[in-house]
């Protein structure tokens with residue numbers, strides 16, 4: 275029976291690994307999406323900087339046009355004196371004020387233009403950095419994606435090899451025991467077997483197993499299940515030394531391999 279139990283333990287290990295591989299394969303598209311996130315963030319930053327730069331460039335152009343218009347206004351005002359349109363001193367005083375105001379406005383536009391030019395320069399630099407970051411993120415994402423998608427092949431190979439190995443394993447297990455295992459596996463999320471700790475607890479449900487059962491699990495002469503979670507139990511502590519002890523009572527004599535029976 276000990277051998278059967280060992281085969282079951284090996285089968286459970288294979289089944290858990292199969293499930294793990296399948297899960298990893300299932301998760302690959304999601305992992306690719308996660309790997310894409312830094313690229314999307316970098317692109318969003320770049321796009322918003324580009325929008326800002328476009329707006330600033332437009333503002334600068336408008337400002338330049340405003341400046342040209344204002345220069346034309348001043349030039350027209352100044353023409354009035356050369357064309358002799360101003361006749362009186364009073365008109366001349368008013369004209370000077372008008373020119374002064376127009377020049378002041380021009381000065382304000384120039385100031386605004388300088389600020390805008392400065393902002394355009396800064397944004398251009400920011401945008402260049404953001405473009406470089408996008409390129410870098412794109413490169414990194416492409417590498418990660420290729421690596422993730424490339425791992426599918428290796429996982430498929432392992433899956434195929436393990437499935438084949440499993441068939442051989444299953445063939446060596448007593449059918450009734452195998453049925454019990456499969457039934458438990460379905461209801462226990464893959465964990466049909468549970469180890470018993472040195473302190474006598476079931477490693478799956480963490481509850482105490484009766485000392486008598488623990489002793490029998492150690493001997494592995496028959497199949498025992500956990501009375502709390504129903505899983506098939508096996509011993510995880512030190513291997514039991516089976517030494518015939520003549521001074522003990524007859525019922526204590528332990529035999530390593532008994533006739534294999536199933537429950």
Ligand SMILES: [Zn+2]
Nearest residue numbers: 476479500503
């Ligand atoms: Zn249990």
